[in-house]
Amino acid sequence: MTTVQADVMDKTAVSDSDIVLSVENFSVHYATPKGDVIAVNDVSFNLHRGELLGLIGESGCGKTTTAMAILRLVRPPGQIVNGRVSIDGVDVTALDGEALRKARWQKMALIPQGAMNSLNPLMRIKDQIADGIQTHEGRIPKAELKDRILKLFTDVGLPSRIYDMYPHELSGGMKQRVCIAMGIALNPPLIIADEPTSALDVIVQRIVAQTILDIRERLGVSMIIIGHDMGLMAQLVDRIAVMYAGNMVEIAPVDSAYEEPLHPYTQLLIESIPSIKERKPLKLTEGLTHDLRNPPPGCIFQFRCPHVMDVCKKVRPQMKEYKPNHLAACHLYEESVE
Numbered sequence: 001m002t003t004v005q006a007d008v009m010d011k012t013a014v015s016d017s018d019i020v021l022s023v024e025n026f027s028v029h030y031a032t033p034k035g036d037v038i039a040v041n042d043v044s045f046n047l048h049r050g051e052l053l054g055l056i057g058e059s060g061c062g063k064t065t066t067a068m069a070i071l072r073l074v075r076p077p078g079q080i081v082n083g084r085v086s087i088d089g090v091d092v093t094a095l096d097g098e099a100l101r102k103a104r105w106q107k108m109a110l111i112p113q114g115a116m117n118s119l120n121p122l123m124r125i126k127d128q129i130a131d132g133i134q135t136h137e138g139r140i141p142k143a144e145l146k147d148r149i150l151k152l153f154t155d156v157g158l159p160s161r162i163y164d165m166y167p168h169e170l171s172g173g174m175k176q177r178v179c180i181a182m183g184i185a186l187n188p189p190l191i192i193a194d195e196p197t198s199a200l201d202v203i204v205q206r207i208v209a210q211t212i213l214d215i216r217e218r219l220g221v222s223m224i225i226i227g228h229d230m231g232l233m234a235q236l237v238d239r240i241a242v243m244y245a246g247n248m249v250e251i252a253p254v255d256s257a258y259e260e261p262l263h264p265y266t267q268l269l270i271e272s273i274p275s276i277k278e279r280k281p282l283k284l285t286e287g288l289t290h291d292l293r294n295p296p297p298g299c300i301f302q303f304r305c306p307h308v309m310d311v312c313k314k315v316r317p318q319m320k321e322y323k324p325n326h327l328a329a330c331h332l333y334e335e336s337v338e
Helices: 063-070 097-107 125-137 142-155 160-163 172-183 202-218 230-236 256-257 264-271
Strands: 019-030 037-048 052-056 078-087 106-110 190-193 223-229 239-244 247-253 322-324 326-328
Touching: 019 063, 019 223, 037 063, 037 078, 037 223, 037 247, 052 063, 052 202, 052 230, 052 322, 063 223, 097 106, 097 125, 106 172, 106 247, 125 142, 125 160, 125 172, 142 160, 142 172, 142 202, 172 190, 172 202, 202 223, 202 230, 223 230, 223 239, 230 256, 239 256, 239 264, 247 264, 256 264
Parallel strands: 052 223, 052 239, 106 190, 190 223
Antiparallel strands: 019 037, 019 078, 239 247, 247 326, 322 326
C-alpha cells in the first residue's frame, strides 16, 4: 500500500475558515510523587464547522481530560504541559482571567455527563439559564429574557411548563436537555458533550441523541461528543477520533472507520459491539494498559495488540493518511515493514 505521510491534522477542511477548533500537539500531565501521569500525549486534530466528532476509547484513555483541557478546566495536579488550542482563530491556551471567563459559553460550552450533579438543586430552571445569559450579556428586560429561555426550550424539545420547576421535578432526559439548552444559550461555535447519554435508558438516549442532531441542523454548531457506545456513535457523528492510553491512534470518517478500521485497537472496539443478527462470543481486549507514568518505547498498544511486530517495540508509529481523510498510527500498513 502506498502511504501518504500526513500531518496529524486531518485534510478534510477546504480552508482555514472551515476549521472551528484546532488542537496542536496537546499534552496534559498529572503530577504524582512517583512521577507524572501522562493523561494526554501529543494529541492533534481539527474540528470543522457544523461537524460532529466522536471522541471514543476505554475509560481512562484521556477523552474527558482532553475535553476539559480544551475548556481550560483541568485542575491541579493536572496541567497542560505542551500544545495549543484555538477556537475560531482565538488561542484559548493563551487566555487567562476575565478573557477566559468570557470565552466560556461564548466561544466554547460544555454539556456535562451528570446533569443532576451539574444543576443547582436550589434554583429554578429559568434562573439557572438566565444567570448564565446575564453574566455574559448584562441585564436583559424580564419579558425578553423569558422569551429567549422559552425559545431555548423549544430548540431542545422541552415543554414551557418546566420554566418554573426545580431540577428534581424533571426526568433524567429532561435534565439532560436543560443542560443542552444552557450549552447553546449563547450560540457558541464549539460545544463539547461529555457522554450525554451514559446514564439514560435506551429510549431516552435516542431522544437526547436526536436533540443533539436537531441542534446541529438548526444552529450549525460544531460538537465533540465523548462516549463509549460505539453503536450510538455510528449513528450520531460524522467522524471518530480513537484514543488509547492518552494517545490518538485513529481519526476517520465514521463510515470508513466502521467498514474498514485500520488500527488494531479500533478493530477490537468495533468487534465488541453486540449483534442482534448473529450469536457470537463477546470479543474482549486482552492484557493491561502500561503504566502511564512510564510509557514503553515504540507503540503504546504493543502489550495488547494481536498483531505486534518487532518494530512496534522499538519505533513509535506516526499518524499517517492511508485512505482519504483516514489516519492511523500503526506499523502494519507501512511498506518498509516485512
